[in-house]
Structures are given as C-alpha cells and as structure tokens.
Amino acid sequence: MLTIQALLTLVPFVLAAPLIQPRAAETIPGKYIVVLKPNGPSAGEIFADLAGGALASVRRERTYDLGGFKGFAASLSDAQVEALKGDSKVAYIEADGIAHTQAAITQSDAPWGLGRISHRSKGVSDYAYDTSAGEGTCAYIVDTGIYAEHPEFEGRATFVKDVAGSATTDDNGHGTHVAGTIGSRSYGVAKKTKLYGIKVLDSSGSGAWSDIVTGIQLAVSHSKTQSCPKGVVVNMSLGGGKQQSVNDAVAAAVDAGLFFAVAAGNDGQDFSSTSPASEPKAFAVGASDVNDKLASFSNYGRTLGVIAPGVNVLSTWNDGGNNTISGTSMATPHVAGLGAYLLGLSGPLTPAQLKSKIQSSATSGAISITYPASLGTPNKLAYNGIS
Template sequence: MLLSKSVALSILATLGVNALVIPSVGDVVDVFAAEGKQLVAADKNGEGKDVASAASPKEMDVKLVDEKKQSTLFSTEAVREIIPHKYIIVLKNDLTAEQIQYHQEWVALQHVNSLATIQDDPSHSFFTATKDLNPTSSSVDAGGIVDSFSIENLLSGYSGYFLESTIDMIRRNPLVAFVEKDSKVYASEFDTQKGAPWGLARVSHRQPLSLNSFNQYLYDTEGGDGVTSYIIDTGVNVNHEEFGGRAKWGATIPTGDSDVDGNGHGTHCAGTIGSKAYGVAKNANLVAVKVLRSNGSGSMSDVVKGVEFAAKAHQAEAKKGAKGFKGSTANMSLGGGKSPALDLAVNAAVKAGIHFAVAAGNENQDACNTSPASAENAITVGASTISDARAYFSNYGKCVDIFAPGLNILSTYIGSDTATATLSGTSMASPHIAGADSEFFVSSKGVSPEQLKKNLIHYATKDALSDIPDDTVNLLAFNGAGKNLTEFWGASEQTISTEHKELIDFTKLENKIEGLIHKAEADSEGFFKDLENFVEGVYKSN
C-alpha cells in the first residue's frame, strides 16, 4: 500500500479529527423564500416574539398565541396525496426542553377543546381519519400528537391529527417555525423486468462498457469496512445470504407494522449498497429503517422519524467510539411532493455527520419539485442506462448532483434467503452512491459529508451521458476502480489549501517522502531530520 493521501499532514501532527460532533447551526430553519412548483404557502406573516418558558399550560394559552401573526402553512398541490387532518409542525431553533414540553401540553389542551366541538357528530371526517390509530379508544381520545422528533439542536417538532381550529392556534404560536400538511410518500421504483447486473461494472470504468468490461467490477476489497449504512425504506431481508450477517433491523416507524420487508424495495437497495455479489461496498454494515409499508407507500412524517432514528443511531455509535468504526452513510430511495420538513430533516442529519444519498425521482421532471431530492445537503442521484444515456424516467435539473446506473439493476430481494430481482428507477441509482460513499470511507476516516460530496462530484466521469438537459450536470459516478485514491482525495486537499498561493502537489510529495524512506534503509542517521526539514519547507513555501 502506498504512503498515501494527506501524509504530510499526518507527519506534522497526530490530530484526533472528530467530524461527527454536531455543530450549532442557526440557519437550518429558514423562511423558505423560494417555493417549489408543488409547494403552496398560505397566510404568510411576520414572526412572533420570544416566549417565557416558566408558565403552566393554561397560562400559556394567553402567552403563546398571537392573534395577528401566523406561521406559514405548507401543502403539496396534489390533493390526493394529502393525509386528511394530519400535520407536521416544525418548531423554531434553540428552544429549551421546558419550552417544548409546555408547548406540547398547550397543544394537547387546545386539541381537547377543539375535539369537544364535534363530539355530537360521529360521522365527522376527523373520526374517519383517526379511527385506525387506536380502535379501542373513544372519540374523545381521537387524534392529537402522534409522534415528536428532534435531531439535536438542528431540528425539532411533532406530527399528529388535528382539527383546523387547533392548527389555526398552533400557527399563531411564536415557537412554531411552520406547519406542513402531512402527505404520502412512495418508493421510487420504476419498473421490474429481466436483466443483468451491469451497474457495478459501469461505476468502475471511465470508458463506456464493452464486451470485455460489461461484467467486470473493479473495487477495493476493503470497501465499506467499518461503515454503517442506513437504508430508510421498506425494510431489509436481513437474513439474506448475500449480507453475510452484516444486516440488522434498526427500527420500524409506521404504527402497527412488523419488522419485515414485505415489499422488497428496501432489500434491493441494501443489496446494491453492500451485498457480496451485487454491492458496491461489500463489507458495509447494513441497518434497516422501515418507513414505508408493504405497498411501498408511507407518510412524510414517518420518513422524518426514520431520518431522526438514523441520525441518533449514528451519533450513539460515533460517541461509543468502537474500534474500526469509520462513519455512517444513508440511502433514501423514495419521494413525494415538496416537503420542507423532510428536506430540513435530511439537511440536519447530514450536519450531524451522515453521508446521505437520495433518489432524484422518476417523473421526468425537475427534481427540485420533490422531496427529499431537493434537500441541499444530500447527494441527489439521477438514473443512467447501460448505453450511457439519462434514463427516460429520471428527474433532472439543478437539484441533481450526479448520475448512476438505474435501469435493469440486479440485486437482492425478498421471498427467500437467496432471492434476487431486477428493478429500474432512480431508487436503484441512489444506492450506488451510498455504496460509493461507504467504499471511499476506507481510505479517509472522519471526512465530513460536505467534503465527501464535493470530492465525489469532482471525481465523477464528466460528459459521458446523452440526453442531459442544459440545466443538469453531466456527471457519472466513478468508484476509483479499486486503485489508489490519491486523485480522489486530492480534491479534499485542494479545498483545504485555498489559502495557499500555490497548491501542494501531494503526489510528488508522497514520492519524495518514499524516496527518503528508501534512503533511510541505507543510511538511517539524519533521516528524520531530513524528513522534518523537507516537510516544513514544503509548507513554508506554500
């Protein structure tokens, strides 16, 4: 193995780099001035004032309501996708635990008061919408807060079923950043048909595939070692032989659902990330986070909870500091209408240290109109074909960061411990990127998601694809073909060294240091002094 990457930095100092510490981010919740095509904002007014935390719920009935000001209410334009009477409420940043607790108690009180106004109407649509939540409960207990979420100080809020009168009160609460109507979200699978596993071969070759290369995957045999990858999807067939005991169940978010992938979509994605035969990073540990039911659909609020689970699980693993742990990736091959809450959750999880890949979507439209494809901090992935064209269904636009194989992709499936299936969609493209992220981790522990995203884009094969719109990048993922990744990590060094007048040539530096090492074999006296002087001189001159 070559003396590699930031070797000069390693020699100058042994630094305990911790890129997994959650930063204090004050700009996570913005006003959303730029609205997506499918985003409807109603009753936009100014922000409220700060609220004292020491108050009882009844006292807060007065203090926490501003009759003249309301937070924004977001909703998808597709009415059929709205979940009746269900909402996601995102709170403002930097609230204390006491403020949040009192706020939720106040919401519960408002909900009870509003519910009392419809008790004499058992056919009301609210009772229809909430009847499956708790069948044994009476109508007086219907709805209310169902779940809460929090990703450190980056994002907090809750979801639940409420009447419009309660939502009107919530929107006037100065602690609330915005309210969003909860909506359906779907796995981004496009098609099922027979085919061959060409995707791995394509991401490991710069040139178009040929008869000699279409079935050859070049990769790092240590790829994914020490990396945990969260598959936020329909679940994973964790007992599949292809996973070799590296897959486990993390969480089931939908109420009343089971710890089983009854759909196959999540298992297929997991296989592309890290299975033995079909995976990009063949040693990655895989964790199932079930947010979609067996029919491949779910709610935005459940997906937000799944993102929260992954972020907290990653933080716990990083804090534990287990030997060999290098970091976490996540894949989310699903999508729906524009959801500010989901985009914020993904952005916050990335800030927390998870490297996120998301599907661009399969509607042949602008990816910026959908979530989580429009989440700025994630890597949004479009789909390409074996003939190096944009897949006809793949979304496009400025929100797409990179393309990866997404048509006729063979991977693991459900039905048995050896089952496979061939699927198509940006859902199949995104796991190639999550796998590539997991593979690159082997050579650089602790790199930030922001830096790895920049390097991945910088390292991609340029102008390889046809049918790419003018406002869309023409970049095809490349994994390095199992070779030394000096060029890949060179992008990182260039970013770090922007304050220097000239960029350091780390390849020449590496060769020079190796020459000094060989010299030391013959004449060890003065070696370390020569090495120290050389490295010091390089940095002084730059």
C-alpha cells in the same frame, strides 16, 4: 413566485406561523407536521403549554428533536391548526403526505452497474474495487425494511425497526434490493459495510412523511450506538411532492454528520418540486442506462449530485433470491455504496467533503442527456476512482 422567505424580508414581523401545503403531493386529511422554532424548548417541554383550550385533545403521534429540527406530528382539526398558527413557538405547520418508492419492476439478468462505476468507459463487465470495500462504515436504508437473513448480506445486515407498524422484515422487496446494491456480497458497491434497515414504507411501497421524518431521526440516534468509526451513509430511495419538514429533517441529520444519498425521482422532470431530493444538503442521484443515456424516467436539475446506473439493476430480494428492477431508487444505492466505499478508503469525512469527493472523481460528459434535461443538469457519472 413570492416565497415565504421573500415575505419575511418584506414585513417587519409575522403574526402567525404559516401553513404550508405540499406541492403536487398526496396529503393525508387531518394530519399535520408542526415544526417548532429551533432556539426554543423541545416538543416535549412545550407541548403542555400548547395543549390548552382548543388544543386540549391533541395527541402527539410523533415527536422530533434532531438538532435544530424540532416538532411533532398530530391529527388536528381546523380550529386546532388555527390555534397553533398563532403560537409564537411554532415555525410552520405542514400537511402530512405520502411518499413512495422510486422503482418499477422489469425483466433482465445483467448486473452491469458495478462494472460501469469502476471504469471510465462503458461495456466492461468486471467490477474493480479496493479490498477495504467500506469496512468500518455503516449504511442506513430508510425504505421498506430489509430481509436481514439474506445470505448475500453475510450477517452484516440488521432490521432496526418498523416505525409505522410491527413488521420485522421487508414485506415489499424494495429495501432489500437497495441494500444489496449498497453492500451485498455479489451485487454491492461496498461489500464490507454494515447494513441497517429502517422501515418507513408499507408493503405497497408507500408511507407517511411524518413516519419518514421519524425514520430519519432514528438513523441519527441509532448510528450513535453502533461502531461506525469511518462514517455513516443513509440511502433514501423514496420521494414525493416537496415537503419542507422532510427537507429540514434531512438537513439536520446531515448537520449531525450523516451523508444522505437520495433519489431524484422518476417523473422525467426537474426535481426541484420534490422531496427529499430538493434539499441542498442531500445528494440527489439521477439514473442512466447501459448505453450511457439518461434514463427516460429520471428526474434532472441543476443541483443533481451525480448520475448512476438505474435501469435493469440486479440485486437481492426479500425472498432470499434476486430481482431486476429500474428507477432512480436503484441508482441511488450505487452512490450510497460509493460513499461508504470512499469512507472506508479515506476514513471519516464530513458530508460536504464526501459530496465533493464523489463529484470530483465522477466521469464528466459520459452520459447522453437530451432536452430539456440537458439545460443545466451536471453530466457526471459516478466513479469509484479505482484507476
């Protein structure tokens, strides 16, 4: 397939910014994310210039200024899209779409994942870890929010903001479950990390990509105001069809120093056509079961970061109790928590250094992977290196 990048090498100049339609995605009619060229003015500075003629009635719904990633989200008519495509300050325009959590509720009682990531062999139920346990780190959960008052969080959890509404807690449960695997007292990998919930998904577990980009930006800006001397990790247990603006926002946040663990997805297919897992600077996570098999639902691919426990994972819930659910959503916080745990041990690392550390310490060849996932998917199971 001829890509936009390939087209740019074949022609000496571009007459109009491309309009990108997300692949295999649920788009939101009439809503777009407009990404500006990185070396130009900010969205706020140039919007007055853009908003002439056909654009006079455009109202920005979101504004993005995250290092090299700049732009805005707005409701646009076809004529307004065409007008923006002709503006030299616009890099590309992308239809807004919907992302979802990557989990499915099941019934089980066995919290086995912590034992698995702290031993080279399966079947060990205890969790071995260094008592530093992620102290001095901050973990951001970009999800359905967090029930910060859960006793398992021991006062270390904060609901930062609902970027799409006015909720003040997790009205779904998914985000609280993810946070518990990262850093709760009983179910967490990094039991002393500070937990920050940013709500970008609604009570049904769905949300607009434009709101998710806002959540990514908020994680970067908010973390700068907190005490996180050993580093910051971000968990994104959500996904949908490939959305370039979301990938670019994640890349900019990684460039700002934040490590991103992202769900590979639950479609049982290569994740190269999904976001944010397809972003190379993120760390995509697949799911395994208690028998060390790649979960039947888990996405896969040659650039998968690691595999982690993701079937029948017990963790915190938004009613103050616990729940057991499955998905790459549940595998990912094992790795975000592992990132916080390793930062707590070593001190600050760049995201690239932390990715390398997680991959080099992983247990190789432990997971049974069948065709077609076996074609090139790295067989590496997350491990905390305690031995």
